[in-house]
Amino acid sequence: MIETVTELSRLRAIVGGWKREGLRVGFVPTMGNLHAGHYSLVTLARRHADRVVSSVFVNPTQFGPNEDFTRYPRTPEADTSGLEQAGCDVLWLPTVESMYPFGVELAAKVHVPGVSALLEGAHRPGHFDGVCTVVSRLFNQVQPDMAAFGRKDYQQLAVIRQMVADLAFPIEIVGGDIVREDDGLAMSSRNQYLTADTRPQAAVIRRVLLGMRDASLAGTPRAQVEAEGAARLQAAGFQVDYAVVRLPDLGEPGEGAGGARVALVAARLGNTRLIDNIEF
Ligand code: PAF
Secondary structure (H helix, E strand, C coil): CCEEECCHHHHHHHHHHHHHCCCCEEEEEECCCCCHHHHHHHHHHHHHCCEEEEEECCCHHHCCCCCCCCCCCCCHHHHHHHHHHHCCCEEECCCHHHHCCCCCCCCCCCCCCCHHHCHHHHHCCCHHHHHHHHHHHHHHHHCCCEEEEECCCHHHHHHHHHHHHHHCCCCEEEEECCCECCCCCECCHHHHHCCCCCHHHHCHHHHHHHHHHHHHHCCCCHHHHHHHHHHHHHHCCCEEEEEEEECCCCCCCCCCCCCCCEEEEEEEECCEEEEEEEEC
16 A cells, blocks of 8 residues: 655655665655656666655746646546556655745755756756756655656756766666657646647657657758758647757767767647657
8 A cells, every 4th residue: 555645754754664674765756647657657666676755746946937837737636546556655745835944935946057058948947946956855855765757858857867966866866768648749747738639739749759860860960850840840830949959968969970869849839838859
């Protein structure tokens, strides 16, 4: 049976007990409204650890003023039973007051320069400060040995890895594969904002990413790959924030150089902002 914990002292007692038994603790932080992508991270954490804690916390500090914090879907009952079925041992449910005891305005913030400023950071100012601020708090609360993050949020994973290395958190960070719907749309809690009209269009992102990968591998100049990717998205009705090809560390590749790449897209269909990527 999963245990739902709302008091930090209880969480510490459970995790402390596991550690005294020599058990390895895995952690899957989430904002709830869980889907198969989240549950695959629980499965991944189970492979890397003896016990798994997952948190559900819709973190106000990572949403911009005009973003979807208030309408972000909250489905606590379904999340609890889904986590239990996925093999999670403890569901950690902090409140805003316990997460930010001095209030959000007076909260100590964690800022990771460099990688936080690119792509998502440029389009969602302050977003990664909010993510790093809450994830570092969650790490201090849960004190896991490993933590799993989805590769759909490719840049978030890169930012978290840098934070963990820089602040010397003794935590192994493991990236989980993207889980997709049958038509290729990456699973996301925000997919449910899509309407009957826009949902079929959303799968175009995956096809555009596959095209960007194939064109890159065929030697098409990067600027052309990116321009054609953005044009295909616009033609399908998206407003494009970016459609880019980057090095694995999100740096800009030199023209003609070989090696690993990642293509990343962020684009809006109506009020729904979607992100996805493909590594190659
Ligand atoms: O990826 C998410 O759901 C969130 O950014 C996270 C890591 C749970 C922090 O709030």
